[in-house]
Amino acid sequence: MVDLLPWFEWFDQSALATAAKAYGGVFVVVQMIHLLGLSLLGGMVLLCDLRLLGLLLRSVPLSAVARETRRYFTIGLLVMITSGIFMSGAVALKLYYSEMYWAKMTALLVGVLFVYLIKFPLLRHPGVELNRVARGLLASASLGLWFTVAATGRWIGFS
């Protein structure tokens, strides 16, 4: 396993990290952006999964819901990654030694792969109907994964 410590040490000394540490006011604004990105990304996950479970938007075709939520999911994800990188600059070395951080990154990687390689490709084609069990499994896996990403993310701050 490659040790990423040198990368974290380099990042800790970078200009971006220095800025994140020096300007508390900027940091709070970036945290707000991160939380707005979370709301957008999470809202799209929720909307699409509740549609899969048949609890919301039942009269809207699944492929249409998937297309719309995919667009804003991607925007939310990009906003979160950008703001997240800035925030991690302030505590790069602390994160390297934080189990919660690695738990979150692992869940995030699995979540992103799941969304773009499994979930949205399965829902792309208007004519293809998944059966109830498959829809339920897809929605539960998605909700479980993204809840884990968000909860471990919040817990980084407590640990």
Place this chain on the structure above:
Amino acid sequence: MFDQLNAMLLQAARYLDGLASSTALHESYYLYAWIETTHVLTLVVFLGMLMVIDLRMLGLGFRSVPAATLARWLDRPMMIGFAVMVVTGIALFYAIPVRTTQSLWFRIKVVLLVIAGLNALLLRRYVSDTAQFWEHQGRPPAGVRLSAGASLALWAGVVLCGRAIAYDWFDCHKTLPGLLYKVAGCVDELAALEAAGG
């Protein structure tokens, strides 16, 4: 009158602070952390659904679904999220009543919440009265778009202030200008400053 209100609020906060359950909640590591986590993660339910509605009202997404119909469908999950946020928010306030009462950010947050609430009521009334004429159009009327944009900006402000409460930049124990003591409700500090001739 504002000074009297500040004194009354502080008195009420000190009363809550004296209750054993307030202290217990503040000092409980896991319960407090879980309540705060629930408060933040429920943003996804409340603000997530609100963003979908506002994006539709702005004409920026979900255009194949009629605007008022979408708002009606998402109203329940949004309000469930809002209810959870209010309950957990009250619990967070109850755990740290004095500092929160005297927090500049908390006070701005409450003001923004009230404005966002009024904006939402106006938008809701306008949509329910007139949606039949425009809800099938991709792009709603200018007034609706303005209100939806204001809603997103106001809620961004609420999130910003909520996040900033955690920081002590403008806490009463800091040396601040008299006006900030007044706005934040730092009753004792303001009195001391005025006694010193500030």
